[in-house]
Amino acid sequence: MSSNDTVFSPDLAGIVVGETAISDVQGDSGVLNYRGIDINDMVGTPFLHAAWMVLFGEWPNAQEKSQLKAFMCRHASLTHDEIDLLEKLPKGLHPMLMLQGMVPLLCLPEESSLEIDLDAAQGLFLAAKISGLIAAHYRLAQNKSILQPVPGKLFHENFLTMFHGSSPSEEQRRMLDAAQILQMEHSYNAGTFAGRVCASTLAPIQSSVSASIGTLYGRLHGGADQAALEMAIAIGSPENAAAYVTECLANKVKIMGMGHREYRTVDPRAKILKPMAVELCRDDESKRLLATLVAVEEACQKEFSAKGKEIWANVEFYKGAVFHSLGIPTHYFTAMFAMARVYGYVAHFLEFKNDSRLIRPRARYVGPAVGSRKQSAA
Known part of the structure; x- marks a missing residue:
């Protein structure tokens, strides 16, 4: 096939660019599943258990549940260095730009304290830190003190407490669990694909997640949630x-x-x-x-x-x-999206690294032919 006969799709519509076992989007029938489980059956499960299923394709056992809960609580707490970095950012910086900039600056653990490989542990570390960063960024913008998570509390119970300074109701926590599970993963969306392109260069996981977050920020992607409610206002x-x-x-x-x-x-x-x-x-x-x-x-x-x-x-x-x-300001909506979708990003990073190859599409050249432009006389 000549270069002129190559399939051309500027938005990659209909072009299959990879395989995944993480989620399946059946657009014609309106069906979405994570790891073969219908999204309707995923909602209602504890948030971190659903995240574990998305990451590893199985439900956590009792020991894993306990270790995961403690791990996420511990790392949602920001260190003095992380708070110092956050305080140096402009207070009016959009939360998505804050996340895109802060994620690559985090010092990732060099050993896994969970019984999973290091990349997976580092991915969960980033997910925990993102929740802490969002809450702390909001508190700083309100000139309020940064709060730390409390061991023993559920993940989103801690988040809403760190964000608002008061404990949520059980209904509020349950609703946030459900909303975040619904947006945890969605196959080769733009943000996930951007992360896979980044990962294909053998860039580290924090670079891949940062690339995904930057892509999610756009109004035609994750930013639509902020735009839709501001439209209603x-x-x-x-x-x-x-x-x-x-x-x-x-x-x-x-x-x-x-x-x-x-x-x-x-x-x-x-x-x-x-x-x-x-x-x-x-x-x-x-x-x-x-x-x-x-x-x-x-x-x-x-x-x-x-x-x-x-x-x-x-x-x-x-x-x-x-x-x-839930009391979340509109300009934090997309950051909340990132806080959920990061588990999908990490799952794709882990899946892709098992059969990684550099993503390098071709472009159709439409400029002038060689030699068609003569250099003008001096």
Whole structure:
């Protein structure tokens, strides 16, 4: 096959670039599974147990559960050096840029204190540190003291306590567990693929995770959760939703959180998150924002239905309402996404290193032919 006959896809749509046993996205039927377990069956399990399954393909035994809980609590605590680094950053720096910059600066353990290989232990170390960094960054921005995790508490119970300074309710902790499990892994999404490209150069795990986090930040990827709720805030009320949608479609403005690159039907994660948002959003402001999001989705469906098309909200669309009800500011939404998706990034790093090869696609040259441009006379 000549170079001119090579398959060309600028966005790699439909191009198979690897194999994975970590998760399966069946976009046409709206099905997602982790390690062969349907996402509906994963939600409701303890968060760290689901993370272990994503990483290693099996549930942790009693000893592993105990060791994992203690490990994650210990390393969610920031050292004096890590706090010093964090304090030197601009207070207004977006949390995603903070994470992308801080992750490569962390001193990774040189030995595994868990009965797993060193790369896996370092990946879990990074995941624990990310939770501590997000909470500490928020506290510093509020001119409040940084809090440390308490041994014995569940992972997200510790996180919400470190973030807000007060213990969450059992319902709040359970909701955060579910929301974070739903966004833990999603096959070869842009962030994961960026991490695999980085790993293919034999860069270390912290570089791979940092590359993934930087990619997740984009509004067409993880940043859609922040953009969707800020859109609802700007719209103001459900009564304004239809006019907003009509104007956006007339001006070809993308409505953040509507539609998904992979799913041709309802995003299975959104099917779970939407009723969760309804259950959790009880105060007046949260109810108004949720009602506005519902009205936007309904207006979009009406507009697209008139054109013989279907469109559905994706996981980012209603996730923001859940996070808002948990007291998480909008500009921290994507960092919360990174805090969950890091387990998928680490799982792909571990999988890829077993059969690593440098990812080096070809480009179709469209510039001038050799010799077609003559040097002008002096």
